[in-house]
Amino acid sequence: MKKLLIVSLGIIVFILLSLPWVLILVGRNKLHDYDIPQREQLIPSSDSKKKVLALFPHPDDEVTVAGTLMRLKEDGHEVVLVCLTRGEKGKSSGIQDEQELARLRTSEMEESARLIGVDQLIISDYPDSGIEDLGMDSLKKVVLNLILEKQPDILISYDSNVGLYGHPDHRLTGKAIEKVFLKEKGKEGFSPDRLFQVTLCKKQVEVALKLSSGFQRNYPENPEMGLPQPDFSVRTQPYFDRILQVMQAHQTQQNVLKDLMPFHDKVPAWIYSRIFDREYFREVK
Incomplete structure (x- = not known):
């Protein structure tokens, strides 16, 4: 007995x-495509030290690549993070005063940049949800001027098809960077020779369309208009605790970030970090 x-x-x-x-x-089987190669870092360790320019339209967009940026800094690369707007239209927290919201989100973005460890943060004052009003030609000039001023070796941003989940500011920013890169690459004075776009694998898109209200509202119904297929993923599990801190820094956007990483506040971090353990990228060639 x-x-x-x-x-x-x-x-x-x-x-x-x-x-x-x-x-x-x-969780891994539900979220990841094991046919997509996984890397330990975005830039091979054998490469010389590079300057990376990560350019996004809103405070909190950098969460999508936070782990990759942390690894770049750990490997000794220089990281410049650019945010085109102050996010004054992101009213999911209930704050309606756009001037106050812009102030809060600027502060949140500064804390996020500190946690990631970027070398420089640039926050511009273009209108949130108004990137389209600039016009593509003007937006491309903004992008080109930033690149010529900062002289990065590598660019990171959204894709040009969807902008991750369909926000017009995301898509247009990604499209402007892609157009500038493809037109200017190899020309004298244009320093970047690689452009990486954050994306998702097919399984992640399927799960997001079931769980995320942002994806359900904005993601294109036609699969051919969807996110580009990733070329590879970057392993980010070692940085998960800091990624959570970056997410928590954006206090006014917690409802939105729950769409990006659902149940992250309910599942133990040591489990969650082994499921959401990579960030996917497409390289523009």
């Missing part, structure tokens, strides 16, 4: 210890 009790207890302990790892395995 005593032996049977010990065996039973052992089985129960084994099941309890195994359950989190089963959850991790199931």
